[in-house]
Amino acid sequence: MKLRDDEWDRGHLQSHLQAAAELEAWTIPYYMAAMFSIVDRSSDAYQLIQSVVHQEMLHLQLVANVANSYDYSPVLGPDAFQYVGNKIPHLDFALDPDNPTKLFSPYSAEIGPLDEQRINGMCLVEYPEWDTGGKPDFRDDVTEYGSIGEFYDAVEYGARLLAADVVGGRRQVDMFSEFYRNLPRMTVESSGAGAFAELALLIDIVRDQGEAAKAADAIAVPFRNTADDSYPDLSHYDKFCQIREQALHRRLPKTYSVKDPSEYTPDDDKRLRILRENFARFTAAVGNLFAGRNPDDFAPLMVTIGGNILACWKSHVTPKFT
Amino acid sequence: MPSDATTVFRLHPSINFARVGTSEDYYLSPETSAGLPTPGAGDTVGGLPIKKGTEDEPITSDDLRDDDGHLRRQAARYRIFAYDFESPDHYPSGAGVEICVGSTLADGRVVKDVVWTVHLANKKANAYNVVPSAGLQAYDGKVPQLRNPSAYGDVNAPNRLRQLVIDPGPRAIASGRGGVVSFDVKTPASYSNRSGGISEQLEYPKSFPQDSNTRLFEPSGPLDTLGELTTDHAGRLLVLPGRGRTAAQYDEYGDPIPCTGDLNNTGWFDDAADGPVSATILFEDGTTEEAFGAWVICGDPAYAPQIRNVVTVWDDVYDAWVRNLGLQPEIYRDAKFDEDYRPSFAGDIHPIFRAASMQRWTANLPDLAVRAHEAVDAISAGDDPDATIMTGLAYVRNPNVQAELSVGVPLMPLSLGEAGTDFLAVSKTQYFFLEQWNRNHFDPDGDMRLGPGEYLDMASLSNCLGGRYVPGIEVSYPVREPDMYQTDWKTSGAGPVRVKHKPLRYDAAEPGTPFLSGGWIPLHDMTDGLEPGDMTKFMSIPWQTDYNSCSIHQASINTSGENTATGNPLTLYWSWPSQRPDAVYPATEVVGGVLPERVWSIRGPGTLTDDPKTAATFQKALQSVTQWDRIGVVLQGTAITGDDYPPAFFLEAESLLPTEGQSVNVVAEWPFNANPSPHRGWGKGSSIPR
Numbered sequence A: 001m002k003l004r005d006d007e008w009d010r011g012h013l014q015s016h017l018q019a020a021a022e023l024e025a026w027t028i029p030y031y032m033a034a035m036f037s038i039v040d041r042s043s044d045a046y047q048l049i050q051s052v053v054h055q056e057m058l059h060l061q062l063v064a065n066v067a068n069s070y071d072y073s074p075v076l077g078p079d080a081f082q083y084v085g086n087k088i089p090h091l092d093f094a095l096d097p098d099n100p101t102k103l104f105s106p107y108s109a110e111i112g113p114l115d116e117q118r119i120n121g122m123c124l125v126e127y128p129e130w131d132t133g134g135k136p137d138f139r140d141d142v143t144e145y146g147s148i149g150e151f152y153d154a155v156e157y158g159a160r161l162l163a164a165d166v167v168g169g170r171r172q173v174d175m176f177s178e179f180y181r182n183l184p185r186m187t188v189e190s191s192g193a194g195a196f197a198e199l200a201l202l203i204d205i206v207r208d209q210g211e212a213a214k215a216a217d218a219i220a221v222p223f224r225n226t227a228d229d230s231y232p233d234l235s236h237y238d239k240f241c242q243i244r245e246q247a248l249h250r251r252l253p254k255t256y257s258v259k260d261p262s263e264y265t266p267d268d269d270k271r272l273r274i275l276r277e278n279f280a281r282f283t284a285a286v287g288n289l290f291a292g293r294n295p296d297d298f299a300p301l302m303v304t305i306g307g308n309i310l311a312c313w314k315s316h317v318t319p320k321f322t
Numbered sequence B: 001m002p003s004d005a006t007t008v009f010r011l012h013p014s015i016n017f018a019r020v021g022t023s024e025d026y027y028l029s030p031e032t033s034a035g036l037p038t039p040g041a042g043d044t045v046g047g048l049p050i051k052k053g054t055e056d057e058p059i060t061s062d063d064l065r066d067d068d069g070h071l072r073r074q075a076a077r078y079r080i081f082a083y084d085f086e087s088p089d090h091y092p093s094g095a096g097v098e099i100c101v102g103s104t105l106a107d108g109r110v111v112k113d114v115v116w117t118v119h120l121a122n123k124k125a126n127a128y129n130v131v132p133s134a135g136l137q138a139y140d141g142k143v144p145q146l147r148n149p150s151a152y153g154d155v156n157a158p159n160r161l162r163q164l165v166i167d168p169g170p171r172a173i174a175s176g177r178g179g180v181v182s183f184d185v186k187t188p189a190s191y192s193n194r195s196g197g198i199s200e201q202l203e204y205p206k207s208f209p210q211d212s213n214t215r216l217f218e219p220s221g222p223l224d225t226l227g228e229l230t231t232d233h234a235g236r237l238l239v240l241p242g243r244g245r246t247a248a249q250y251d252e253y254g255d256p257i258p259c260t261g262d263l264n265n266t267g268w269f270d271d272a273a274d275g276p277v278s279a280t281i282l283f284e285d286g287t288t289e290e291a292f293g294a295w296v297i298c299g300d301p302a303y304a305p306q307i308r309n310v311v312t313v314w315d316d317v318y319d320a321w322v323r324n325l326g327l328q329p330e331i332y333r334d335a336k337f338d339e340d341y342r343p344s345f346a347g348d349i350h351p352i353f354r355a356a357s358m359q360r361w362t363a364n365l366p367d368l369a370v371r372a373h374e375a376v377d378a379i380s381a382g383d384d385p386d387a388t389i390m391t392g393l394a395y396v397r398n399p400n401v402q403a404e405l406s407v408g409v410p411l412m413p414l415s416l417g418e419a420g421t422d423f424l425a426v427s428k429t430q431y432f433f434l435e436q437w438n439r440n441h442f443d444p445d446g447d448m449r450l451g452p453g454e455y456l457d458m459a460s461l462s463n464c465l466g467g468r469y470v471p472g473i474e475v476s477y478p479v480r481e482p483d484m485y486q487t488d489w490k491t492s493g494a495g496p497v498r499v500k501h502k503p504l505r506y507d508a509a510e511p512g513t514p515f516l517s518g519g520w521i522p523l524h525d526m527t528d529g530l531e532p533g534d535m536t537k538f539m540s541i542p543w544q545t546d547y548n549s550c551s552i553h554q555a556s557i558n559t560s561g562e563n564t565a566t567g568n569p570l571t572l573y574w575s576w577p578s579q580r581p582d583a584v585y586p587a588t589e590v591v592g593g594v595l596p597e598r599v600w601s602i603r604g605p606g607t608l609t610d611d612p613k614t615a616a617t618f619q620k621a622l623q624s625v626t627q628w629d630r631i632g633v634v635l636q637g638t639a640i641t642g643d644d645y646p647p648a649f650f651l652e653a654e655s656l657l658p659t660e661g662q663s664v665n666v667v668a669e670w671p672f673n674a675n676p677s678p679h680r681g682w683g684k685g686s687s688i689p690r
Helices: A010-036 A044-069 A116-125 A148-161 A193-211 A236-248 A266-290 A298-314 B135-139 B158-164 B313-324 B345-361 B367-377 B402-406 B428-438 B452-462 B543-549 B621-630
Strands: B006-012 B015-019 B026-028 B073-085 B097-099 B111-119 B170-174 B181-184 B189-192 B198-201 B225-231 B237-240 B246-248 B268-270 B273-283 B288-290 B294-299 B552-554 B572-574 B633-636 B650-653
Touching (some): A010 A044, A010 A116, A010 A148, A010 A298, A044 A236, A193 A236, A266 A298, A298 B367, B006 B273, B006 B288, B015 B237, B026 B237, B073 B273, B073 B452, B097 B452, B111 B189, B111 B225, B111 B237, B170 B181, B170 B198, B170 B225, B189 B273, B237 B273, B313 B428, B345 B367, B345 B428, B345 B650, B543 B621
Parallel strands (some): B015 B294, B170 B189
Antiparallel strands (some): B073 B237, B111 B170, B181 B225, B189 B198, B225 B237, B246 B268, B273 B288, B273 B294, B552 B572
16 A cells, blocks of 8 residues: 655655565575585676675664664564565565566576576566656555565655754664775764655665666666675676576586485485574574674674585485575 | 614604704704694794703793894704614604714614714805796796896806805714814814714815905895804704805996895895715714614794794605605605594694684784684594584695685685695695584694604794795795605615705815706606705895785795786785784783784885785885894794783884884784775774875
């Protein structure tokens, strides 16, 4: 259901930011699993997905910083990490005039190796917004957006309406600014309406780097990674389209083969259990991080999850996170 | 002793390192392995040099400089071990008993005296250029361009040898007499006569730069010696290096020839050196025995002696011996690793983890990386590898996959690689051990199985920079070449990892005729052994310019400027952070157990720059050859006097360079880039110093 401006309140903004955090977080295991399934770590596909994974972590941080500036700390529970069928959270592609699922088909939202279904799903997540040419609509149900671009437009517009509520320096996290040395800041440090430029910058970064970039646009120079991205000018969508081109020409890199769960050994089951346990600890650590508690185990867990995923693939086991 | 066994004698460490200093005084080479637990040393980890006059008392920060502030030298100490040898030999033997003057052997013989002979030389100026993009391959069927090409002739031309090789000849010293014997111009050449005495060779054709140059630019004093020999309280040999002096020729305008680069400076000399070490053992019954000899290398100071390299020289040498010389067939045979082998967690796995975690003390790692590395170091032998941060080896660069040598983040080690490659990888043997550990096929309880002499061999080499041989700082890529070693180790009694000495007939030396030749080079089927100077000649000349330069670079430094690495071509990476500290924490600025901001180890006047890739260096090459002794040394908190520093800290001590002021470049957290954006300069809250 659409909302009028005067119906938009802190609760709506918080639910949108919670949804944004959940979507950004949802992509991380989905993309990481596809990335680690690739045997050749020097391949373009591996490198492209890795750069997107890193930026999804950045986006999660930026969303949390925006949310915390409104005194809301996003929480990530197991429900945010459901990978079932074709269900990509918070997006209803049928609402998009072009319905991109027609182009990116078949696709799957299930965790799996990099293949046609996964790369189509990845393109769908990052599908560029269509140009509505006007003020974005607010929805009281965050699942009623057709693209992530439209969704972030609504978040930005709604944040502006409530900018007077912003308090700077509240539970702000900065793990990545050294990777983006052309940006002035990745946190909200000012308060009140005057802080909106800082806040809008963070949303712009998210939108421009991936989810809402116009298909033909390069990422704006200040938003480009300056450290470890071989293609810093490409949006997530463009990066995934490059990989999809490889898929269309049957040139996807080799991935670890997958065996049927009925063939899993006790060691396989153990690795899956460790991954699930570490992922639960990781999501708790993320929650603590964005709640201002600076947990010691965040970085080690972030790294370990990748190792857990790879250990599964090397055993020909499809990773499971929850 | 079994009836068919014989007693053989070996010098250990088989390769040891003396390190230059500006002081006449010295301490002794470390006999423990950098960064690793040391029995009986409490919290203090290995790698610390030893106080002069003691068996094994580690130095403290008070020992780094003498009363006048001069940097003390490190003497290389050698011991003799007796072995019951039965062919074919195996490794590790776990055997060996040290003998000194007065020792009684199992067969009743009593050691009366030991005559030690050492021959140091410096062939750098007559050697071939270091080629950063080619490394060892520059010798594959050819040779690189000669240094000092204006000196006519090939590498063996007598005029080049006379003008460009520093060769004082051999020197001998007897344990029973002690004293000090100098490798200078005046002291006569001498050597063991193999009968328990010392022969002098007054006709030996010594050569020093002064012989061929009427005038030299010598900014730190005359380069007129390569060091000295002396003995310790037990009669063991101590090889003392030079004072880190350099000399340059003048050009035709009367100006000193400038250093124009890092590696191959024309017209320059330094007093680094290397050469064979031998010992004749004289028994009370008048008989003698020759020990299997060792090698000494005189090089740069150890600026971070306890910070372990992820790839040490030992790792490279061990890998070469395992894969090429049949060192341990249970690990590698028939051109493949044996997957049944169980590496030792303590000896084979943990050192890699430990080294990774120690990089934070000499490199500007971001906090996230520090915390991840701490988790690596926390892995214990009892942990299930699947449950650790290293599971899957997801972040370890695979040395068997060439393409991964160009992949930067997040693969480790995240430092620059060897010639022609972007990034460093662990050795193939190290990687095999990691793979075995990763599949839970390792020995959690096994300890080092080395004999005491074998341990010294390992420890000595494990304290040096491996992997990144462009050209390295103590030794270079030839250490991996089987040709330079005594390969008949299983049957000769020599034991492994012993440099092959080229036989030298000192009695045949003639005045005016250079005694040494161009010497051994790799990949040319030269198997008759190495001459003095044949190891350090592959290093830069002078060493100080390379030390200064090798701080932080773009990955393209190794590939002729063409970027082949993933990521931003301007991103900077560390060169030798364990051996050449980049960013350090000064002990004097630790307050209440809280670490201060990092500073560059090379800083102060003459270091200001607006390009981060040169932030940690003297901006003028000449400054590097005159101020290298002012740089501080990173030591563990337990070894630093003046405060109660935590043992977990490794801090810079005894630097003579300032930590603050306008002449100090700000340390940015990694990642940072060359040619920074005008919007964001050097890091959070910082600006480019002017």
